[in-house]
Amino acid sequence: MQVEAEVVSLLQGVVNWLLRTTAGRSVIALAVLFVGWYCSRVAVRMLGRPVAQRFERQSLTRTILRMIRLSIMLVAIAVAAGVMGIGAGNILLSVTVLSAAVGIILAPIVGNYVSGLFVLADQPYEIGDMIEIVDATDTGLRGFIEDITLRYTKVLSEDNTLLVVPNATIRERDVINYSAEDERTRRSLDMTVSYEGDLAEARRIMVRSARAVDGVISGGPTIRIGSARYPARPTCNIVRYADHGILLRLRYWLRTPYYDAPIRSEIQRRIWEELADADVEIPYPHMHHVFDETSGEAHVTNGPRDGAGPDLSDRR
Structure with a gap:
């Protein structure tokens, strides 16, 4: 007990000696800041799992741990300021001036923090x-x-x-x-087929190609979205009779939205391969010009006249 008392007395003497000089107070202030930084890391490491189990959301857990760490550092800064002789009145004045500067100059940054609170609260x-x-x-x-x-x-x-x-x-x-609550995502694929082809076979090919691709829900109970229910299996419907052919629309559900592009590409590849052996044709856009007795006449020449360009002035 006597040895411990002597050690404590020695430490008090060293601290008092350091507090008498500016350099000594600076050393103690830096030591306080280091201890605060280390304690903040230890606190985050110890409280990480309990906070995560309590709030479950990663974003909210990280925000709370950041606030705990910031609070410990603010306490350490306040203690270090007291060691340096900065009183509470000076700290309050500094905070007031800083708040005014933040309100005038750093308003957009403050707006980001306020919006961050709404993001964490609304959970979009x-x-x-x-x-x-x-x-x-x-x-x-x-x-x-x-x-x-x-x-x-x-x-x-x-x-x-x-x-x-x-x-x-x-x-x-x-x-x-795309990941909120239910990761299943509905996608559509349009294709136009000619009027001369087998319409029923075209629809079967599109449905069959979609069901054969991994990642597409091939069947099962209907999927409920709000009050509506949709078939889980791929479906192909006639959208309209277009200018160049019949527009078909394939609708299918993905188990997850993360591989949308490769799955869509694979469906189109399978459709293309099956169309080669089927009585189905994808038409090229084309246009017919029809002339009758009311169309009039056009007078043109095959080449330049007198060194000039083609005479197209006499047209009607």
Whole structure:
């Protein structure tokens, strides 16, 4: 006990000696900041699993852990400021001035944080979801949610490009979430066949080609969307009798939306191969010009006249 008392007394003497000089106070302040940084990391590591089990959502879990870490660092900064002789009044004044500067100059950044709170509260998407951000021209970027913070959202595109979108910006755009609740996604494929071909066979080929591709739901109970129910198996319907042929529309369901392009390509490849042996033809766009007794006459020459260009002036 006597040895411990002497060690404590020695440490107090060293601290008091350091506090007498500016350099000593700086060393203690840096030590406090280091201890605060280390404690914040330990706290995040210890509380990570309990917080994740409590809130379940990754985005909310990460935000709460970031706030815990920030709170510990703010306490460490306040203690370090006290060591350096900065009183609570000075800290309050600094915070007031900083708040005014933030309100005037950094308003867009504050708007991003406010929008981040709405994103976390509304839950339009979650980390790992596949989304598409649609702009004013109806063209969008499709990708996966990599991270959600109070200030921005990270989207990893299908081209392996990381896009950082401010939350204030993403809230102003239309966001299509392909992974919300039910990952099954309905897709359609249009094809025009000639009037001379076998219409029933064309429809069977399209349905058969879709059912044979992995990733397409080939059958089962009807899929309910709201109050409507749709057949799970691929279906092919006649859309309209168009100018160059009959427009057919194949509708099919994907188990997941992540491989839309290759599955669509495989369906079209199978359709193309089966069309070679069937009485079905995909027509080329064509146009017929019909002339009768009311069409009039056109007078043209085959070549230039007197070195000039073709005489097309006498036309009616």
